[in-house]
Amino acid sequence: MARINTNVSSLVAQTNLARSNNELQTRLQRLSTGLRINRGADDPAGLITSERLRTELRGLEQGIKNAERASSVISTTEGSLSEVSELLNSIKALTVEAANTGGISREEVQANQLQIDSAIESISRIANTASFAGLKLLNGSLGYNLSGVVSADIAKSRVFGAQLIDRATVDVDIEVIGSAQNAGLFLRGVGSVGSAVVSSVTLEVTGPDGVVELTFQSGTTFDNVIAAINSRSIITGIAAQRVTAGDITSGIRFYSNAYGSDAFVSVRRVTGGTTMQIGRIDNNAAPPIVWSGGGANVAIADRDTGKDVVALVNGAVAIGRGLELSVRGSELDMDLLLTPTFATTVNPANATSFVITGGGAKFQLGPQVTPLQQTNIGIDSLSATRIGGTLVTLASGATQLQFLSSLKSGGTNELASRNFSAASRILETSIDEVSQIRGRLGAFERNILQTNVRSLQSGVENITASDSVIRDADFAKETSYLTRAQVLQSAGTSVLAAANTSAQSVLQLLG
Numbered sequence: 001m002a003r004i005n006t007n008v009s010s011l012v013a014q015t016n017l018a019r020s021n022n023e024l025q026t027r028l029q030r031l032s033t034g035l036r037i038n039r040g041a042d043d044p045a046g047l048i049t050s051e052r053l054r055t056e057l058r059g060l061e062q063g064i065k066n067a068e069r070a071s072s073v074i075s076t077t078e079g080s081l082s083e084v085s086e087l088l089n090s091i092k093a094l095t096v097e098a099a100n101t102g103g104i105s106r107e108e109v110q111a112n113q114l115q116i117d118s119a120i121e122s123i124s125r126i127a128n129t130a131s132f133a134g135l136k137l138l139n140g141s142l143g144y145n146l147s148g149v150v151s152a153d154i155a156k157s158r159v160f161g162a163q164l165i166d167r168a169t170v171d172v173d174i175e176v177i178g179s180a181q182n183a184g185l186f187l188r189g190v191g192s193v194g195s196a197v198v199s200s201v202t203l204e205v206t207g208p209d210g211v212v213e214l215t216f217q218s219g220t221t222f223d224n225v226i227a228a229i230n231s232r233s234i235i236t237g238i239a240a241q242r243v244t245a246g247d248i249t250s251g252i253r254f255y256s257n258a259y260g261s262d263a264f265v266s267v268r269r270v271t272g273g274t275t276m277q278i279g280r281i282d283n284n285a286a287p288p289i290v291w292s293g294g295g296a297n298v299a300i301a302d303r304d305t306g307k308d309v310v311a312l313v314n315g316a317v318a319i320g321r322g323l324e325l326s327v328r329g330s331e332l333d334m335d336l337l338l339t340p341t342f343a344t345t346v347n348p349a350n351a352t353s354f355v356i357t358g359g360g361a362k363f364q365l366g367p368q369v370t371p372l373q374q375t376n377i378g379i380d381s382l383s384a385t386r387i388g389g390t391l392v393t394l395a396s397g398a399t400q401l402q403f404l405s406s407l408k409s410g411g412t413n414e415l416a417s418r419n420f421s422a423a424s425r426i427l428e429t430s431i432d433e434v435s436q437i438r439g440r441l442g443a444f445e446r447n448i449l450q451t452n453v454r455s456l457q458s459g460v461e462n463i464t465a466s467d468s469v470i471r472d473a474d475f476a477k478e479t480s481y482l483t484r485a486q487v488l489q490s491a492g493t494s495v496l497a498a499a500n501t502s503a504q505s506v507l508q509l510l511g
Helices: 008-033 044-098 106-129 222-231 420-471 475-510
Strands: 144-147 154-162 170-178 184-189 201-206 211-216 238-242 252-256 264-272 276-281 298-300 303-305 310-313 316-319 324-328 332-338 352-359 361-364 374-377 390-393 399-402
Touching: 008 475, 044 106, 044 361, 044 420, 144 154, 154 352, 170 332, 184 264, 184 303, 211 222, 222 238, 222 252, 252 264, 264 276, 310 324, 316 324, 374 420, 390 420
Parallel strands: none
Antiparallel strands: 144 352, 154 332, 154 374, 170 310, 170 352, 184 252, 184 276, 201 211, 201 264, 238 252, 264 303, 276 298, 310 316, 324 332, 361 374, 390 399
């Protein structure tokens, strides 16, 4: 062809040279950025997938940071709780020392009381000041808020976890379906409805706290027998009272002060007492009592054990220990101390309820803001007026919930009151509560936070690798393509030059 107005060969060479230049620019861009996808046009589907992976990756990385920060909060709390434990142990030692009244002077007792006052004040100070980045840890601000708790039914409540999800409140309904019972035995004089011991007898009375052996002469009134048993109740954990109903008005009821399967009472005739019978009622039923005939419900026995409370909590069966009721679940985790009146009354009309209105510490541990990737834990106030709550039996026979603050000067259980048994029980409860909090926080850190971090780190590794496969440039491949593009560009330039000069051949036709 000898046309010169249109150089088709040059156009073809230009087009291919432009492609080679674009290819070269693409390879240079990928090699300089290290990315295969630099804009949507490089791989639209790959870009969408990569961006989704990167979004999830950022969430996983933040979840790891959240878990690590939560671990720091737990560690700070643990440090404060450790100090509280040391203070409680020192108070325990001072109380035990003060109980040694035969070897310690009044001045030393007063000095011990000053140390106890100082230690209790320190516990309250720690509770009010322990913080992490301005977040109060032990003053109750991380505890759950409860509303409508009936003190006549629930003496003490401790909520460790509640899954509110998108609800403003959580209702807690409690109905006793199996009464808590203390161990009980009954004693009567055979064939007699009198009120005195007919023949001399030696009784061995054993309870959860200890054992005593008492001898009663013929003619000793039942009232005196009861007084002797009750005067040693602090040793045995067993009390006695007259039976006021049924056909054994001459009888005595022996019962454990404590409730539950850990409580027991044993009354055994060591010598004498042939005119007496000892028995227990099936299921620890209350009077009226029938000893034989007429549907006998008293079986001859010299030992009986109590029963733990059983209750429905939001429709689920929760078995307790004595008067204590524990609920362990993903949606509700709490301990309740029921009052004796409520725990021993089986009646649907006697059900009680309260409402959890919020609170607690919520930790976001996953990449998605959903309840499944969140966890909650409650840390109640550790002040002296809130820990150590123990039901103490008063001289009147009534029970009262007393706390660690009752051990301070002027309190019900100060050293001068010599209520060492009650003080010791309150201290043991306080130590148990603090230990329980420490154990829960330790389990939370070990089994939830640490495992969560390891799981998220594994996810970060795998997702990063997946994103790298999609988005990162393969340098071996790109350098080979770069070499090809460079060769094509050089060849294209040469070809274009040749195409541009080929039209000059027509000049030969003009001579």
